[in-house]
Amino acid sequence: MGLPFKMTRFKAACWLVLLLPAIIVSAHGHVDEIIINGVSYQGYGSTDFPYMENPPVVAGWTISQRDNGFVSPEAYGDPDIICHRDATPAEGHIEVTAGDVITLRWSGWPENHIGPVLNYLANCKGPCERVDKTELEFFKIDGLGQLEQGTPGRYADSVLQENGDRWNVRIPENIAPGNYVLRHEIIALHNALERGGAQNYPQCFNLRITGDGSDSPSGYLGTELYDIEDPGILVNVYSSSVDYEVPGPTIVEGGTSSVEQSPSRATTTAKCTTRYSAD
Numbered sequence: 001m002g003l004p005f006k007m008t009r010f011k012a013a014c015w016l017v018l019l020l021p022a023i024i025v026s027a028h029g030h031v032d033e034i035i036i037n038g039v040s041y042q043g044y045g046s047t048d049f050p051y052m053e054n055p056p057v058v059a060g061w062t063i064s065q066r067d068n069g070f071v072s073p074e075a076y077g078d079p080d081i082i083c084h085r086d087a088t089p090a091e092g093h094i095e096v097t098a099g100d101v102i103t104l105r106w107s108g109w110p111e112n113h114i115g116p117v118l119n120y121l122a123n124c125k126g127p128c129e130r131v132d133k134t135e136l137e138f139f140k141i142d143g144l145g146q147l148e149q150g151t152p153g154r155y156a157d158s159v160l161q162e163n164g165d166r167w168n169v170r171i172p173e174n175i176a177p178g179n180y181v182l183r184h185e186i187i188a189l190h191n192a193l194e195r196g197g198a199q200n201y202p203q204c205f206n207l208r209i210t211g212d213g214s215d216s217p218s219g220y221l222g223t224e225l226y227d228i229e230d231p232g233i234l235v236n237v238y239s240s241s242v243d244y245e246v247p248g249p250t251i252v253e254g255g256t257s258s259v260e261q262s263p264s265r266a267t268t269t270a271k272c273t274t275r276y277s278a279d
Contacts, residue, residue: 028068028110029165031060031184031203033266034094035103040266041094043205047107057092061181061204068107070188070199073228082133082222083183083204089129090206098211099173103264104184104203106165109157113188113199114237116145116246117156117258119169120183121207122219128179128206137219138183141172141255145232146244152237155244156258157186163261171207172254174215180207183222187247193236196228217252225249 031043044060047068064086071081080086096102122136144156160167169184182205191197225248226233232247251257 028070028113028201029106029108030068030201031104031205032107033103033105034059034205035105035166035264035266036094036096036100038266038268040269042269043104043203044090057090059090059092059094059205059207061087061090061206063087070201073196073198073200073226073233076226076228077223079134079223081200081202081225082136083181084202087133087204089131089133090204091129093128093179093206093208095208095210096171098171098175098177098209098213101168101170101259101264102182104167104169106160106167106186109161109165109186110188111161112190113186114152114155114157115187115189115192115198116143116232116244117160117167118143118185118187118246118248120185120219120225120248121171121175122181122183122222123176123216124179124181124206126179128181131181133181133204133222136181136222138181138222138225139217139219139252140249141252142169142258143246143248143251144258145246146242149240149242151240152190153240153242153244155189155237157188159258159261160186163263166261166264168259168261168264170256170259171209172213172215172252173211174213174254175209175211176213176216177210178208180209181205182207187233189235189237192234193238195234198233200226213254215252215254220249 120138
Protein backbone atom coordinates (compact mmCIF):
# COMPACT_ATOMS: atom_id res chain seq x y z
CA MET A 1 0.00 0.00 0.00
CA GLY A 2 1.06 3.62 -0.35
CA LEU A 3 0.90 6.37 -2.86
CA PRO A 4 1.42 5.52 -6.54
CA PHE A 5 5.05 5.66 -7.57
CA LYS A 6 7.35 4.42 -10.26
CA MET A 7 10.00 2.13 -8.87
CA THR A 8 13.47 3.20 -9.88
CA ARG A 9 16.50 3.14 -7.67
CA PHE A 10 17.83 4.33 -4.38
CA LYS A 11 21.06 6.28 -4.18
CA ALA A 12 23.04 5.89 -1.02
CA ALA A 13 26.12 7.62 0.29
CA CYS A 14 27.47 7.09 3.80
CA TRP A 15 30.14 8.82 5.75
CA LEU A 16 31.62 7.62 9.04
CA VAL A 17 32.95 10.22 11.46
CA LEU A 18 33.94 10.30 15.11
CA LEU A 19 31.01 10.61 17.47
CA LEU A 20 30.74 13.92 19.29
CA PRO A 21 29.06 14.29 22.70
CA ALA A 22 25.33 14.81 22.41
CA ILE A 23 23.66 17.91 23.76
CA ILE A 24 20.57 17.13 25.80
CA VAL A 25 17.67 19.57 25.74
CA SER A 26 14.98 19.79 28.36
CA ALA A 27 11.17 19.61 28.44
CA HIS A 28 9.25 16.65 27.06
CA GLY A 29 11.39 15.43 24.20
CA HIS A 30 11.89 13.81 20.82
CA VAL A 31 14.22 11.10 19.55
CA ASP A 32 17.52 12.76 18.72
CA GLU A 33 19.57 9.69 17.91
CA ILE A 34 19.23 6.11 16.71
CA ILE A 35 22.05 3.67 17.53
CA ILE A 36 22.43 0.33 15.77
CA ASN A 37 25.43 -1.97 16.27
CA GLY A 38 27.53 0.87 17.66
CA VAL A 39 26.74 3.28 14.82
CA SER A 40 24.78 6.47 15.48
CA TYR A 41 22.21 7.99 13.10
CA GLN A 42 20.71 11.41 13.59
CA GLY A 43 16.99 11.63 14.38
CA TYR A 44 14.56 14.30 13.22
CA GLY A 45 15.23 17.48 15.20
CA SER A 46 11.74 18.88 15.65
CA THR A 47 13.03 21.91 17.54
CA ASP A 48 15.69 22.92 15.00
CA PHE A 49 15.17 21.23 11.60
CA PRO A 50 12.13 23.41 10.72
CA TYR A 51 14.37 26.48 10.88
CA MET A 52 17.06 25.06 8.58
CA GLU A 53 17.15 25.92 4.88
CA ASN A 54 18.52 22.47 4.03
CA PRO A 55 18.01 20.08 6.95
CA PRO A 56 19.82 16.74 6.76
CA VAL A 57 18.07 13.71 5.33
CA VAL A 58 17.27 11.35 8.19
CA ALA A 59 15.15 8.26 8.88
CA GLY A 60 12.95 10.06 11.41
CA TRP A 61 9.62 11.34 10.13
CA THR A 62 9.03 15.08 9.79
CA ILE A 63 6.50 16.54 12.25
CA SER A 64 5.00 20.00 12.61
CA GLN A 65 5.18 20.45 16.38
CA ARG A 66 8.25 22.43 17.42
CA ASP A 67 7.73 22.46 21.18
CA ASN A 68 8.12 18.74 21.94
CA GLY A 69 4.37 18.62 22.50
CA PHE A 70 1.99 15.68 22.58
CA VAL A 71 -1.02 14.16 20.84
CA SER A 72 -4.20 14.14 22.92
CA PRO A 73 -6.57 11.15 23.24
CA GLU A 74 -9.18 13.29 21.51
CA ALA A 75 -7.07 12.75 18.36
CA TYR A 76 -6.97 8.94 18.53
CA GLY A 77 -9.16 8.75 15.44
CA ASP A 78 -7.11 11.40 13.63
CA PRO A 79 -3.96 10.78 11.52
CA ASP A 80 -1.93 12.86 14.01
CA ILE A 81 -1.81 9.87 16.38
CA ILE A 82 0.01 7.74 13.80
CA CYS A 83 3.43 9.43 13.81
CA HIS A 84 2.71 12.75 15.58
CA ARG A 85 1.21 16.03 14.38
CA ASP A 86 1.12 16.49 10.60
CA ALA A 87 3.81 13.82 10.23
CA THR A 88 5.20 13.11 6.77
CA PRO A 89 7.51 10.25 5.74
CA ALA A 90 11.23 10.68 6.16
CA GLU A 91 13.32 10.94 3.00
CA GLY A 92 15.81 8.36 4.24
CA HIS A 93 15.89 4.98 5.92
CA ILE A 94 18.23 2.87 8.03
CA GLU A 95 19.11 -0.71 7.19
CA VAL A 96 18.87 -3.23 10.04
CA THR A 97 18.91 -7.00 10.34
CA ALA A 98 16.07 -8.86 12.03
CA GLY A 99 17.30 -9.59 15.54
CA ASP A 100 19.22 -6.32 15.84
CA VAL A 101 18.69 -4.11 18.88
CA ILE A 102 17.94 -0.47 18.09
CA THR A 103 18.63 2.18 20.72
CA LEU A 104 16.46 5.30 20.56
CA ARG A 105 17.83 8.25 22.52
CA TRP A 106 15.42 10.98 23.55
CA SER A 107 16.51 14.60 23.89
CA GLY A 108 15.19 14.44 27.45
CA TRP A 109 12.19 13.26 29.42
CA PRO A 110 10.46 14.89 32.45
CA GLU A 111 10.63 12.86 35.64
CA ASN A 112 6.93 13.35 36.42
CA HIS A 113 5.71 12.18 32.98
CA ILE A 114 5.20 8.59 34.05
CA GLY A 115 3.91 5.89 31.74
CA PRO A 116 4.53 3.01 29.35
CA VAL A 117 6.94 2.72 26.42
CA LEU A 118 5.66 0.91 23.32
CA ASN A 119 7.04 -0.08 19.92
CA TYR A 120 5.27 -1.11 16.72
CA LEU A 121 6.21 -2.05 13.16
CA ALA A 122 4.21 -1.59 9.95
CA ASN A 123 5.16 -2.99 6.55
CA CYS A 124 5.24 -0.23 3.94
CA LYS A 125 4.85 -2.74 1.08
CA GLY A 126 7.08 -0.47 -0.98
CA PRO A 127 9.39 2.47 -0.19
CA CYS A 128 8.49 3.97 3.18
CA GLU A 129 9.63 7.32 1.81
CA ARG A 130 6.40 7.47 -0.21
CA VAL A 131 3.98 5.55 2.00
CA ASP A 132 0.47 6.76 2.91
CA LYS A 133 0.53 6.72 6.71
CA THR A 134 -3.23 6.23 6.94
CA GLU A 135 -2.84 2.83 5.25
CA LEU A 136 -0.07 1.52 7.53
CA GLU A 137 -1.09 -1.43 9.70
CA PHE A 138 0.91 -1.56 12.93
CA PHE A 139 1.69 -4.63 15.03
CA LYS A 140 3.20 -4.35 18.49
CA ILE A 141 6.69 -5.79 19.04
CA ASP A 142 7.14 -4.64 22.64
CA GLY A 143 5.38 -2.71 25.36
CA LEU A 144 6.40 -2.19 28.98
CA GLY A 145 4.13 -0.55 31.54
CA GLN A 146 4.00 -0.81 35.32
CA LEU A 147 6.96 -2.32 37.15
CA GLU A 148 5.92 -1.60 40.74
CA GLN A 149 2.70 -0.46 42.39
CA GLY A 150 2.77 2.68 44.50
CA THR A 151 1.85 6.34 44.45
CA PRO A 152 2.51 6.67 41.56
CA GLY A 153 4.52 3.48 41.36
CA ARG A 154 7.29 2.72 38.90
CA TYR A 155 6.73 2.62 35.14
CA ALA A 156 8.74 2.04 31.97
CA ASP A 157 9.64 5.72 31.62
CA SER A 158 11.76 5.41 34.78
CA VAL A 159 13.84 2.72 33.10
CA LEU A 160 14.26 4.98 30.06
CA GLN A 161 15.48 7.85 32.24
CA GLU A 162 17.85 5.64 34.22
CA ASN A 163 19.30 4.47 30.89
CA GLY A 164 20.23 8.01 29.85
CA ASP A 165 16.87 8.71 28.16
CA ARG A 166 17.49 5.70 25.92
CA TRP A 167 15.21 2.81 25.01
CA ASN A 168 16.35 -0.45 23.42
CA VAL A 169 14.01 -2.31 21.08
CA ARG A 170 14.78 -5.57 19.29
CA ILE A 171 13.53 -6.25 15.78
CA PRO A 172 12.03 -9.76 16.01
CA GLU A 173 14.18 -12.36 14.23
CA ASN A 174 11.13 -13.94 12.59
CA ILE A 175 10.01 -10.77 10.76
CA ALA A 176 10.08 -11.02 6.97
CA PRO A 177 12.50 -8.72 5.12
CA GLY A 178 11.11 -5.49 3.73
CA ASN A 179 10.56 -1.79 4.29
CA TYR A 180 8.96 -0.96 7.63
CA VAL A 181 8.00 2.01 9.75
CA LEU A 182 9.05 1.69 13.38
CA ARG A 183 6.57 3.51 15.62
CA HIS A 184 8.12 4.27 19.02
CA GLU A 185 5.95 5.88 21.70
CA ILE A 186 5.84 7.06 25.28
CA ILE A 187 2.42 7.69 26.85
CA ALA A 188 2.54 10.11 29.79
CA LEU A 189 -0.12 9.39 32.42
CA HIS A 190 0.42 12.10 35.05
CA ASN A 191 -2.94 13.70 34.09
CA ALA A 192 -4.65 10.52 32.89
CA LEU A 193 -7.12 10.30 35.78
CA GLU A 194 -9.24 12.77 33.75
CA ARG A 195 -10.79 11.77 30.42
CA GLY A 196 -8.49 13.00 27.66
CA GLY A 197 -5.65 13.72 30.08
CA ALA A 198 -3.15 11.17 28.78
CA GLN A 199 -0.37 12.45 26.51
CA ASN A 200 0.96 10.43 23.55
CA TYR A 201 4.42 11.07 22.14
CA PRO A 202 4.73 8.92 18.98
CA GLN A 203 7.90 8.98 16.86
CA CYS A 204 8.33 7.17 13.53
CA PHE A 205 11.38 5.93 11.62
CA ASN A 206 11.92 4.29 8.25
CA LEU A 207 13.73 0.94 8.36
CA ARG A 208 14.79 -1.53 5.74
CA ILE A 209 14.84 -4.91 7.48
CA THR A 210 16.95 -7.75 6.13
CA GLY A 211 17.25 -11.33 7.36
CA ASP A 212 15.81 -14.82 7.01
CA GLY A 213 12.46 -14.33 8.73
CA SER A 214 9.16 -15.08 7.05
CA ASP A 215 6.48 -13.73 9.41
CA SER A 216 4.20 -10.92 8.25
CA PRO A 217 1.94 -10.24 11.24
CA SER A 218 -1.41 -8.58 10.71
CA GLY A 219 -1.81 -5.19 12.30
CA TYR A 220 -4.08 -2.26 13.02
CA LEU A 221 -4.42 1.16 11.46
CA GLY A 222 -2.75 3.82 13.59
CA THR A 223 -6.14 5.42 14.19
CA GLU A 224 -7.43 2.15 15.67
CA LEU A 225 -4.68 1.45 18.21
CA TYR A 226 -6.29 3.14 21.20
CA ASP A 227 -9.61 4.34 22.59
CA ILE A 228 -9.93 7.36 24.86
CA GLU A 229 -11.48 5.18 27.58
CA ASP A 230 -9.06 2.24 27.41
CA PRO A 231 -8.03 1.22 30.95
CA GLY A 232 -4.41 1.98 30.10
CA ILE A 233 -5.34 5.48 28.89
CA LEU A 234 -7.96 6.62 31.41
CA VAL A 235 -6.30 5.64 34.67
CA ASN A 236 -5.27 7.03 38.05
CA VAL A 237 -1.61 6.08 38.37
CA TYR A 238 -1.50 7.75 41.80
CA SER A 239 -3.68 4.99 43.24
CA SER A 240 -1.49 2.51 45.11
CA SER A 241 -3.79 -0.37 44.13
CA VAL A 242 -3.89 0.21 40.37
CA ASP A 243 -2.90 -2.82 38.29
CA TYR A 244 -1.90 -1.07 35.09
CA GLU A 245 -2.86 -2.55 31.71
CA VAL A 246 -0.62 -1.56 28.77
CA PRO A 247 -2.89 -0.18 26.00
CA GLY A 248 -3.00 -1.29 22.39
CA PRO A 249 -2.98 -4.72 20.76
CA THR A 250 -1.13 -7.73 22.15
CA ILE A 251 2.55 -8.25 21.36
CA VAL A 252 3.11 -10.43 18.29
CA GLU A 253 4.98 -13.73 18.31
CA GLY A 254 8.71 -13.03 18.42
CA GLY A 255 8.23 -9.78 20.32
CA THR A 256 8.72 -9.17 24.04
CA SER A 257 7.57 -6.78 26.75
CA SER A 258 11.06 -5.26 26.56
CA VAL A 259 14.68 -6.25 26.04
CA GLU A 260 17.51 -5.55 28.46
CA GLN A 261 17.75 -1.80 28.91
CA SER A 262 21.51 -1.51 29.34
CA PRO A 263 23.32 1.63 28.17
CA SER A 264 24.24 1.68 24.49
CA ARG A 265 26.63 4.25 23.13
CA ALA A 266 28.14 4.74 19.71
CA THR A 267 31.73 5.50 18.79
CA THR A 268 30.96 6.56 15.22
CA THR A 269 28.10 8.19 13.39
CA ALA A 270 26.75 7.37 9.96
CA LYS A 271 25.01 9.93 7.79
CA CYS A 272 23.43 7.68 5.20
CA THR A 273 21.48 9.55 2.57
CA THR A 274 19.14 7.08 0.95
CA ARG A 275 16.77 8.87 -1.36
CA TYR A 276 13.91 7.76 -3.53
CA SER A 277 14.32 9.02 -7.08
CA ALA A 278 12.14 8.72 -10.16
CA ASP A 279 13.25 8.23 -13.75
